[in-house]
Amino acid sequence: MRDALDSRLAARVAELRVARGWSLDDLAGRTGVSRSTLSRLERAEISPTASLLGRLCTAYGWTMSRLLAEVEAGAEPPAVVRAAEQPVWRDEASGFTRRSVSPPHAGLRGELIEGVLEPDADIAYDAPPVAGMEQHVWVLDGRLEFTDDGTAHALATGDCLRLRLRGSTRLRNPGPGPVRYAIFVALP
Numbered sequence: 001m002r003d004a005l006d007s008r009l010a011a012r013v014a015e016l017r018v019a020r021g022w023s024l025d026d027l028a029g030r031t032g033v034s035r036s037t038l039s040r041l042e043r044a045e046i047s048p049t050a051s052l053l054g055r056l057c058t059a060y061g062w063t064m065s066r067l068l069a070e071v072e073a074g075a076e077p078p079a080v081v082r083a084a085e086q087p088v089w090r091d092e093a094s095g096f097t098r099r100s101v102s103p104p105h106a107g108l109r110g111e112l113i114e115g116v117l118e119p120d121a122d123i124a125y126d127a128p129p130v131a132g133m134e135q136h137v138w139v140l141d142g143r144l145e146f147t148d149d150g151t152a153h154a155l156a157t158g159d160c161l162r163l164r165l166r167g168s169t170r171l172r173n174p175g176p177g178p179v180r181y182a183i184f185v186a187l188p
């Protein structure tokens with residue numbers, strides 16, 4: 001199943017680039033990702049990391065949830081999404097697991113995501129996919145360091161951070177155990 005998801009993701013990333021009339025060199029210039037890495041990704045020779053997907057989504061002006069929802073389900077999500085049917089994506093390299101609790105829908109502006117970061121996991125995004133995107137980050141269990149455009153926030157179980165994304169972000173689990181959190185995303 002993972003190989004099928006990676007293949008669909010690779011195909012969709014290539015479709016988005018071609019639809020914009022961009023060459024691999026154009027996309028490399030917009031993302032700071034090497035042409036060879038992008039080429040390997042589009043041929044499904046490598047699985048993308050969360051950071052790489054973040055860079056691509058920023059270039060396309062899409063949320064990661066929207067991109068993953070398209071390749072995971074391929075159709076409009078139902079009104080009720082049973083736990084067993086919620087798409088899960090894992091970035092093995094960074095120790096990040098992402099569950100799309102309420103998959104995005106073209107007619108809606110918000111979505112709910114559950115994230116789990118293993119101890120010492122660290123994910124950085126250069127820019128938000130959509131400037132001014134609102135997020136509510138609620139720590140369900142553990143500790144999370146969330147840095148927004150250079151401002152660090154130390155969050156513990158039960159804490160909730162509300163912000164609009166305008167610059168770089170970083171999520172880090174200082175340990176000792178996994179951190180589980182929910183993010184509500186609202187497009188501007």
